[in-house]
Amino acid sequence: MLIRPGHDAIHRLVRMALDEDAPWGDVTSQTLIAASMRVTAQLVAREPGVLSGEDVFIAAMSLTDPAISTRFVVHDAETFSEGTVLATIEGPAQAVLQAERVGLNFVQRMSGIATLTAQYVAAVAGTRARIVDTRKTTPGLRLVERYAVRCGGGHNHRYSLSDAVMVKDNHLAMLAADGVSNVTEALQSMRARLSHTTHVEVEVDRPEQIEAVLAGGADTILLDNFSTAQLASAVAQIAGRALVEASGGITLARVHEVAETGVDIISVGALTHSVRSLDLGLDIVPQ
Amino acid sequence: MLIRPGHDAIHRLVRMALDEDAPWGDVTSQTLIAASMRVTAQLVAREPGVLSGEDVFIAAMSLTDPAISTRFVVHDAETFSEGTVLATIEGPAQAVLQAERVGLNFVQRMSGIATLTAQYVAAVAGTRARIVDTRKTTPGLRLVERYAVRCGGGHNHRYSLSDAVMVKDNHLAMLAADGVSNVTEALQSMRARLSHTTHVEVEVDRPEQIEAVLAGGADTILLDNFSTAQLASAVAQIAGRALVEASGGITLARVHEVAETGVDIISVGALTHSVRSLDLGLDIVPQ
């Protein structure tokens, strides 16, 4: 039960990428390879990982030429080992070679995100914590990057500025600059203007801020750059009155320790802001 | 004399990103901060690097609200140290806070690319080699990622499949499958179909392929995954009859050694396919 982006949204993204990569044709394939040649190729994993991008890769092929057929044998959210054949592609050679790079650019990046996410998720196994992403996504690719996080077993944070509240340090600084000293009242007043479906999360930098924020009705409290000890203490203090999110300086090495403090959510910007593409390649199958 | 993307192309990218990040408004700023509040903020470097993304950041601010003014004191392609104030932003607080993430997502990513590129460029200083990028860019962002490489002192490879030829192993495999054994003739025949402005580059995996490719009239020979010794030997063999590009497994640690072999071009996919966003932040300036 994976929430998948819609067909149309994926096609729009892929069309844009294909147009960017071959605005008026592929001068190599179309002048070197006979138009009648057909090819069978395999998408092969050159390192282990978690797949994400099946539909996008298929679209890169079929939007380049509807005569290409692509069949995935590993599916999104599934793990694979080095050397695994992930998919088989069959069709006109010119078109397969033309579509290769765009298809790979998407699926390598998305699988890189899914694989990294899965490592974080594995590291917190056995705790109550879930791994979530942030808004530090690549401009224009949030749709597929968030999906890749889900493929890796992670959860999504709010999708955009429009669908949930996150009161951050800069917001509180502005309130203070405006002479608003009572954060509790400010939060209550804000809540009255919001949709009843809007989740309110508030970031705190120091333990002393927690009670005012709870009194303001926050649904989630984000503890920013808290030490592990501070996190444990804050979890105890909040005691279920709100969800607790840890953020800031979360590395794979430290994440288990953070999860052990009892926080509900651990957000990791690196899932999408510093992605290493997974090494996948397209191999021609000798006939 | 930096080739910059056009205003309209930048605005189109930024509009898409703003729309993605706030489809119908920022429910936090617009319900918490008074519409009349103004703010002064600074874009601050939390680590040293090379700037790229000035125009894009400015557009993120001014397209969110034309009343925001942004002034950069460090400019694209310039280096900066940790703690440097890169730009000052002044305008309506709601809008500045709304635009912050989109502006940062672009400039952090682009500066990450520029900074990494500059490290590679520095590593080959004193040699004839230039550092170039590849088509392994983020779908939809090639325009700004290629620009970021230029900001870092790197050069661009072909922009797309339409503007230069690159014959790769898969193309040669297809030729062989089609019964074409004479690569030289195939290349000559291809050349006759191309624009006279189209550069022809051919990838070889083994030294034995070089002479046939030269005879076919290649402008550049790409030596894929050659050892350093093999590279040096191939440079000697080619002896200026074509440009020589080294590719595959180029790390920062190894790049100087590769450059010392006398190759003309070293292409590094990692410049864009595995980007770490540079740590830049937006700080509110107390009034």
Next chain:
Amino acid sequence: MLIRPGHDAIHRLVRMALDEDAPWGDVTSQTLIAASMRVTAQLVAREPGVLSGEDVFIAAMSLTDPAISTRFVVHDAETFSEGTVLATIEGPAQAVLQAERVGLNFVQRMSGIATLTAQYVAAVAGTRARIVDTRKTTPGLRLVERYAVRCGGGHNHRYSLSDAVMVKDNHLAMLAADGVSNVTEALQSMRARLSHTTHVEVEVDRPEQIEAVLAGGADTILLDNFSTAQLASAVAQIAGRALVEASGGITLARVHEVAETGVDIISVGALTHSVRSLDLGLDIVPQ
């Protein structure tokens, strides 16, 4: 502290409408009125109401001709009486006459929504209930119709299928058809897949369904087509364990009675699905 749609989103909508209404010019104004003529006009209320659409109206004028200046003296969310001059427009006569209909089509529709919303809001004054809209908006205009509801003092329900959960009768029917008899467990399982910021609302048709839904962790329970007595009883039963929304058959005549039952939210599809445009007109000011 009204959440306003962004400039760019408004401009996109208005451009589309202007293009629809004058694909290649206004054959009347441009062949009858001298290009040099200037005009002063007033946007006048022909009936009382609540304003919504100030920015959109201004955009219709200025995107038709940047030489038109428009100044609103009544602002969005403010009430006005019949005969009130809402805005003054000054500029080239050809362009003002060309832009008139598009400007009016938006502002009349949006003010119609704001005015109707304000009547519902007034009717529940003194109760805890808030008036909210639904997804029964005009395709393509959700952005401005939701804003118009806010101008009228109403609140927004979830914006789209992506930002909050609403489990409706058809969903429950599908679960039953799938052999899922334990709704509580199904809801808990669904919650585990959702973002922690996603609000979960569940619709019930009968009082007997309430406890299972509460046990499933619903944040809001929607009571669909409940009689006033049933609503009151359900509010007592739920007793603050979730928010309570009343929906279905809510008329202006009945809404106060519904609000008196203690429900938190009353959703009214008619706010946007059956809009009467408010009667506003553009009058030329004799010079």
Next chain:
Amino acid sequence: MLIRPGHDAIHRLVRMALDEDAPWGDVTSQTLIAASMRVTAQLVAREPGVLSGEDVFIAAMSLTDPAISTRFVVHDAETFSEGTVLATIEGPAQAVLQAERVGLNFVQRMSGIATLTAQYVAAVAGTRARIVDTRKTTPGLRLVERYAVRCGGGHNHRYSLSDAVMVKDNHLAMLAADGVSNVTEALQSMRARLSHTTHVEVEVDRPEQIEAVLAGGADTILLDNFSTAQLASAVAQIAGRALVEASGGITLARVHEVAETGVDIISVGALTHSVRSLDLGLDIVPQ
């Protein structure tokens, strides 16, 4: 012989609406309902009316998921009674539930327009008058709203400012302000600049204006806010020298009386500017 909007235009509208309603998926269906579930549903009339929107509804389903099949048994422009099954939908349950609201939003609105139009058309049966719409359509939806009027048996007025002339009171006021006192000459001069295919219609507020306008060569004279007696008198005066259109204050109650005066055209802004969506619903068919 109904003029239908093109496939591509309909798909563009529906894609925009689907994207608006589910930018990155349906968090309810896709986390609650098994992806393998299939459903049969019926589009049912909860009140009598005239259908409009068949192609648009089908597109909402098939663009959400090509695996959904939709078969209409009542067709556009046909009348139906309460309880009629209009269409049967079969396909993946997640997708049908996701597409439901967008499909309904279109077909309910369009059928509301068609049904109201049909009431006006019925009321003038037996007279020479035809019922026509105006440019008071919803921004962006003129294409389908005009089609809905045709489905209801009405006729369309000019589509946009570009395809026919309508000289209104504000135009005449501008001419006067420009010192042009001879309306006849102004109209003749305008005609010389227009395409020979451009129909010229002129609005008059007072009977005294009619002769000058006829002399100017108007194809249609619009009598704005004339009483029934004034209309009859004007029809007699014009005596076939131009088509006669009645406009302003046309209600269902009064329209027959207006038609009896012998006018050729009765334009009704309310057909599109104040639409009540027809009550249609989607019912799951128990298996």
Next chain:
Amino acid sequence: MLIRPGHDAIHRLVRMALDEDAPWGDVTSQTLIAASMRVTAQLVAREPGVLSGEDVFIAAMSLTDPAISTRFVVHDAETFSEGTVLATIEGPAQAVLQAERVGLNFVQRMSGIATLTAQYVAAVAGTRARIVDTRKTTPGLRLVERYAVRCGGGHNHRYSLSDAVMVKDNHLAMLAADGVSNVTEALQSMRARLSHTTHVEVEVDRPEQIEAVLAGGADTILLDNFSTAQLASAVAQIAGRALVEASGGITLARVHEVAETGVDIISVGALTHSVRSLDLGLDIVPQ
């Protein structure tokens, strides 16, 4: 009183052309000319003609760089002699050189159309005939090509298939194939389905068809490929009962003779389907 395309439509066209001509920058100007250089240039006529494209040329400059200022001294629809300076351009040298080709491509083509049109218009001076264009325009450029015809003193025919009826030989062939032998009744029946603002034009190939078409209520009769004598005879026969259009084989050499027959309209496909760009150039002004 020239009907001009809207600002937004022109900008959309010019943006598309600029993007086509410089997707990621101008590699010549931006690597050869210092970014700080400014230039003054003149748009000069290398042959006499009629100007069209002022706004489009200005947009090509200012959308490339808002810092370019362009001032036309000859205006659209005005004639000029060889050697005339039409406009002066001042701004950053890189940007002016980048925008040059796109600006010229538009204004040369549009002025070519205007100039040819003016020749036809001059040739029929003193007769009642007007010169009109056809739908044989360049895909995507109808907006500006039709405007260019107006600049040349010509008139426009219907803009598209949606705004006026033209019954051609193929339509009549289809009617016949459908067993419809009474063209008069078919035309009357068609008229009943059309908007009252829709002009009906019918093409005839033979004089014998004229009476049936007149009886069907045609507003204009198009005489296709009639000899001059046949035209004169048909004008006499029609005798003002409909407008008369001559079409087919209209050359500059023959057009006066055709006009002398008394036809109202002469349509010339060559105005837009076979355009010779006017020779205009951009000269750098030595400083």
Next chain:
Amino acid sequence: MLIRPGHDAIHRLVRMALDEDAPWGDVTSQTLIAASMRVTAQLVAREPGVLSGEDVFIAAMSLTDPAISTRFVVHDAETFSEGTVLATIEGPAQAVLQAERVGLNFVQRMSGIATLTAQYVAAVAGTRARIVDTRKTTPGLRLVERYAVRCGGGHNHRYSLSDAVMVKDNHLAMLAADGVSNVTEALQSMRARLSHTTHVEVEVDRPEQIEAVLAGGADTILLDNFSTAQLASAVAQIAGRALVEASGGITLARVHEVAETGVDIISVGALTHSVRSLDLGLDIVPQ
């Protein structure tokens, strides 16, 4: 091995053209011809030529109505004589008649370009010269116009300002104005900033400029408006050190003489800037 534009790019162009030509339907076909009528039609050559536009014509038909089938018997780049049936179209009569003009507008224009190109190509047969196009294409149609040149046997010059360098007289004038007197150094310095795949072409007006340009490393030298004797002399002087392009004042009458001088490339702006549409028509096949 013809480089063909991608499916998606062609569909985008055709959709735009169809929308331009029938924004809300074809009021003639859809009110006159029964919706159930089917038609067989033929695309017939009314003069001899070379075909270009097969895919575009098919798209015009199938995007209007997927029920139309179109089969070409002559293919792109093939020659045909007057009277040849190029394609057979079968489908709903309303749709075929609606799509006719858009299909013809594309294929007539493209075949006009291909046919003219083929005449130039034939005129230089037996010489080393190739015929190439320029950037003087119709805004928005470069994709298909460049393809049409290829269909005619011509070659393409650089596609845009982004993919190759062309230093023209205005660039050299700017350098001079900037005090740069050493063109050789300026070119070498420019080369250092360019991609290694970027071809550098430099235009010279006088023989004296040639040596400096060669020393600057130009790949191609464009001899602008040289007499035939000057061309021959320059070819001898350059002696293979760069490709030689002749440009300016190249007519069909003179092109063979130019080719005989030994130039490599002859560029002809008229191929695309002054196109005469080829006379092709759609004939209904009597059943």
